[in-house]
Amino acid sequence: MAHTPFGYEIVNGRIEIHAREAEQLRLLIQSYLSGKSLANAAKDSGINRSHGGIVRILTDERYLGNGIFPRLISKEQFEQLKEERIKRAKKLGRLNRIKAEETFKPIFTFTIGNVEARYDNPTKQAEFVYSLIKEEVT
Structure with missing residues (x-):
């Protein structure tokens, strides 16, 4: 305990x-x-x-x-x-306070290209797919 x-x-x-x-x-x-x-x-x-x-x-x-x-x-x-x-x-007025709703807007968007190449080695496949990820500032 x-x-x-x-x-x-x-x-x-x-x-x-x-x-x-x-x-x-x-x-x-x-x-x-x-x-x-x-x-x-x-x-x-x-x-x-x-x-x-x-x-x-x-x-x-x-x-x-x-x-x-x-x-x-x-x-x-x-x-x-x-x-x-x-x-x-x-x-004391501490009940029923309405908290402003927090909104989250990411500053980046991510896209991925077409996954055309296929590798037998899972590590190489993952490296290839990750290389297709692009980020853009919004």
Whole structure:
């Protein structure tokens, strides 16, 4: 396993709850749901991570528990976090942004001439065919 998520630790080859980090996670969730910003909620809970790191923690479904990871938060808490993130994003105008569609127009066009010569040697045939490729700046 490349990375053990915050709140867990590996003990004797098994993933178990890391007591201190699990408590910090609970404080983070409580602070965030009480209205604090991500940065302030993280600071209050003693978690020293970047903004993106805190978002990843709050959106990680492994905390709900599965066959490998024990449950750290309830489904209701996870849904509350999701609703709160959407509510804040909406308030800040970060939802429904329309990104300008990117278009790609190549600056070259490639053409190939007629493949009239045939060689028994596949390498010679490939060299011949590649020699027929022409490029034009558009």
